[in-house]
Amino acid sequence: MADSQQGDRAFLGATVFKELNSAKDQPGSDFFPQRLQTRDQPAYTLTLASWDWKQRSWIVRVEPLVTMGQVTALLTSIGWTLPVLPELDDLTVGGLIMGTGIESSSHKYGLFQHICTAYELVLADGSFVRCTPSENSDLFYAVPWSCGTLGFLVAAEIRIIPAKKYVRLRFEPVWGLEAICDKFTRESQRLENHFVEGLLYSLDEAVIMTGVMTDQAEPSKLNSIGNYYKPWFFKHVENYLKTKREGLEYIPLRHYYHRHTRSIFWELQVRLGVPSRPAL
Numbered sequence: 001m002a003d004s005q006q007g008d009r010a011f012l013g014a015t016v017f018k019e020l021n022s023a024k025d026q027p028g029s030d031f032f033p034q035r036l037q038t039r040d041q042p043a044y045t046l047t048l049a050s051w052d053w054k055q056r057s058w059i060v061r062v063e064p065l066v067t068m069g070q071v072t073a074l075l076t077s078i079g080w081t082l083p084v085l086p087e088l089d090d091l092t093v094g095g096l097i098m099g100t101g102i103e104s105s106s107h108k109y110g111l112f113q114h115i116c117t118a119y120e121l122v123l124a125d126g127s128f129v130r131c132t133p134s135e136n137s138d139l140f141y142a143v144p145w146s147c148g149t150l151g152f153l154v155a156a157e158i159r160i161i162p163a164k165k166y167v168r169l170r171f172e173p174v175w176g177l178e179a180i181c182d183k184f185t186r187e188s189q190r191l192e193n194h195f196v197e198g199l200l201y202s203l204d205e206a207v208i209m210t211g212v213m214t215d216q217a218e219p220s221k222l223n224s225i226g227n228y229y230k231p232w233f234f235k236h237v238e239n240y241l242k243t244k245r246e247g248l249e250y251i252p253l254r255h256y257y258h259r260h261t262r263s264i265f266w267e268l269q270v271r272l273g274v275p276s277r278p279a280l
C-alpha cells in the first residue's frame with residue numbers, strides 16, 4: 001500500500017500514561033511527546049505501558065487489531081520501532097501472536113512472540129487474565145500460535161527499540177546453494193546487521209541483503225522503494241542478480257519494513273499475472 005494511503009489510515013490513538021511523563025529523565029523518554037496522533041476517534045490503541053529498567057527499553061501496550069502498518073506509521077515517526085516487524089501492512093498484533101506469525105523473524109530478537117512481555121486474555125468462562133513470564137507463566141508460554149483456543153486476546157505488551165531514519169542496505173548476488181547458505185549463515189551471525197534477508201530466484205541463484213539502520217543517507221543512493229511508481233521490491237532486487245553486480249542503497253525505514261506489501265512478496269505476479277513496473 002502506498003505510503004500516503006497508509007498515513008491516512010494511521011488512526012492510532014496514542015496516549016502516554018501520565019505517571020510516565022513524570023519520569024522525564026529516563027533514557028529515551030523525550031522521544032515521546034505528551035500526546036500523539038488523535039485523528040478521528042481512536043479505534044484501537046497503542047499506549048506506552050512501562051520502562052523496563054533491566055533491558056533499558058520501553059514497553060508499549062497494544063490492542064490486538066492494531067496492524068503492522070499502523071504500528072510503523074506511529075512508532076517510526078517518533079523514532080521507535082518493534083524489534084521484529086512482519087512486512088505486510090495488514091497483519092495484526094492479535095493474528096501474529098495467536099496465529100502462526102512467523103512471517104518475519106529476527107536473527108537478533110527471535111519470533112514476534114519473543115518481543116511480547118505480557119498478554120491479557122478473556123477466557124471461556126468470562127474471566128480476565130493477565131499473564132507474563134512470571135505471572136500465570138504456563139498460560140503466557142501457551143498463548144503463541146494457539147489460534148484463539150485458550151481465550152480471546154484483548155491486549156499485548158511489546159518491547160520497542162529506538163529506530164533510525166533509513167536502512168543502509170547492501171545487495172549481494174550469490175550463486176550456488178552451498179555458497180548461498182554459507183553467506184546467509186555468516187551474515188545472520190553478525191549482530192551488527194539489523195536486517196538479513198535472502199531472496200532466491202532459483203535453487204542456486206540468490207541475492208542476500210544486509211541492512212543497518214542509520215540516520216544519514218548518501219542522497220545519490222536514496223531509494224524510496226515504497227512509492228507507487230517504483231518496481232516491486234523482489235523485481236528490483238532481481239536486477240542485481242541479472243546484472244551480476246553488488247549494490248548499496250539507503251531506504252527510508254518504513255519503506256523498508258513494508259517492502260513486500262505492494263506485491264505481497266511475489267504472489268500478485270504469480271496469481272494474477274500482474275506485471276511490475278520496470279526497475280527505475
Ligand SMILES: Cc1cc2nc3c(=O)[nH]c(=O)nc-3n(C[C@H](O)[C@H](O)[C@H](O)COP(=O)(O)OP(=O)(O)OC[C@H]3O[C@@H](n4cnc5c(N)ncnc54)[C@H](O)[C@@H]3O)c2cc1C
Pocket residue numbers: 064086088090091092093094095096097098099100101102103104147148149151152153154264
Ligand atoms: C498474503 C499472506 C502472505 C503471508 N506470507 C507469509 C510468509 O511469507 N511467511 C509466514 O510465516 N507467514 C506468512 N503469512 C502468514 C501470516 O503471517 C500469519 O497467518 C499471521 O498470523 C496472520 O495474521 P492476521 O493478522 O492476518 O491474523 P488472522 O488470520 O486474522 O488470525 C490468525 C489466527 O489468530 C486468531 N486470532 C486473531 N486475533 C485474535 C485475538 N484477539 N484473540 C484470539 N485469537 C485471535 C484467529 O482466530 C486466527 O486463528 C502470510 C499471510 C498472508 C495473508
